[in-house]
Amino acid sequence: MLEAINLSKSYGGHMAVSDLNLSVATGDIYCLLGANGAGKTTTINLFMGFINPTAGQVKVNGLDVASESNETKKHLAYIPENLMLYPNLTGIENLDFFCGLAGKSYDKEQLEEMLIDCGLQPEFIHTWVSQYSKGMRQKVGIALARAREASVLLLDEPTSGLDPKASNEFSELLLSMKEKGVATLMATHDLFRAKETGTHIGIMKQGELVHSLEADAITVLELEEFYLDTMTIAKPQES
């Protein structure tokens, strides 16, 4: 479970995230929408503990990220927009290495099976990652998240730049993890994907979470209209 309580992050005078309150329960997929610079990636980075909040608190499965950064990471799996792996290692070697760092140990057959389950073509399993496409690297990332048996998944625009087929496969993998009770927070620009895979949708604007919706309560067209309206209307200025 993920919680942001009155969370703020500022850089100099600029508020990247402002008074954010958010909760992602077990089995939920919370999709954060917003324009570039809205604060989506900053929010993910705060949950990851890569940066410290200016105010407020971030919790992962009840643990405070700021004070127990390494401990909370044991519950998390993270896939950035452009997942980079070690180019001189094969996909299976990368997976084995990162699993090992997370304290998980699998034999070769199990690792191969995980990669294949995540959609990586078998002929690429033992190929150096330098020859992988972005989509293939993202699949290794998902395999890693599954192998780590993480209860929380943080995704920062994971389908950006993927072709529709790969993007669809990625969504299916997310849904399969949802079935296993994984709480997912995903920053994305893809409204369609957010509606199809998300259980909740949040819209961020200038560091604030301006709307939070149930995905089932809205159609894709309504979401698009709502999103565009939100982006167009100027943020109310405090008097």
Next chain:
Amino acid sequence: MIRRIMLKEFKENLRQGRFRVSLLIVSLLLLIAAWLSFSYFNSIQQQHAEAKENARNIWVSQDEKNPHSAAHYGTYAFKPKYPLSLIDHGVDKYSGISIFLEAHKRNESQFMAAADQTGLSRFGDLTPDFILLFIIPLLIILTGYNAFTRERELGTWQLLRSQGLPVWKLALGKWGGVFLPIFLLTAGLFIIAAVLLGNLQDFGQFNLAALLLMFVVYLVYYAIFVNLTLIVSAISRHSGISLVSLLLVWIVVCLAMPKASSNLADAAFPYPSRQAFASAIDEDKKLGLDGHNPWNQAAKEFERETLEKYGVDSLHKLPFNFDGYRMQKGEEHEAEVYFKHYALLKETHQQQTKVYQAATVLSPFLPTRFLSMALARTDYRTHWDFADAAEKYRLKMQEALNMDFAENSSYGNWAYRADKSLWKNIPDFSYTPPSYGTVLQRNSGNLVALAVWMFVSFFGLRYFTGKI
């Protein structure tokens, strides 16, 4: 976990062409250097044994002659070549290999290998110590300069951090990944050295513990370089900046500091010129007894004291040949003069050593170099120890010859001929170098300097990686 990171780093390095080519070149250089050094060692060892045997044969096969003539005829003391000089040639090339032992004079060592070489030798020789001290640190830099910067440049740093891994564990793993190939390379060289030295005919002097100790000294030196490399990589923004910074560190540590400290030591505590040294000795010699000059003031005074001591009024009435006795007393006076002036040289050396010791704060190269030479017994201290032993032997030899002359002939009988057996009765020169315990005690400052570098650089690594 640390082992896993270390093996990953090692595997990644092995898959990089740059690393493989560098490792291959350094390995080949090491093998060539070891082979050249071994051939040189064998040839010198053989020459040394032949020269030593010849010098002894020439000495013992002298005809009957006046002992003082034999003292002037003289013989040689040869400096032994020690097995570990196969790895570190030290100052052997410049310190000479033998000392001519004769009456009245303490000679400098001669037959320096450097004197036999052409001007091209200024470029330096390909020796194992050159590769161990200069080239392997470069290999460390080449292997580890991008250990942290590459993670940032590739974009793998965040994924790594997201695994909940403490950074110091990651740093230790990376440390192992850089150190492992260096350890294997160095271990390979020392195993080859052990095998070669173990198969030498003159195996008596070889000490495996000393070889292992030298191996450990080099490993500590490399550990320090790995620490420095990872610290610079951790604080640099880009791999290029890290590489340039580390090359600057290498230049300062391995090239600039040793040369600067040498110049500084020379400027602060200069040795006298050879001419000034010789003339100062001559001046002091003149102030005392000259065994060959019965008319000098000190000789006349000594004559008067001897006559008084034995209660006789003529040198002819003494129970020994006063010429031989005076010769011995003259030798003792000259020995004191030499002792005084060489002690001054040693004092200057001590003061220069203090400058070098101070410079170890800025360069781990210096303590490593000194320890390596000391363990190989190719340093100046060992050379001086040998020169002192040769001088002691010369004085004993002169005493035996002078006393034979004094006790077996009468005053004024310069026609006296000693029996050939006298030459054989004077034992051959043999030199036992200081024990390794003494060597380590003498180099305790260097050991401490290396240990401090090791701990401070490890602490620095922990500190700076914690700041990433």
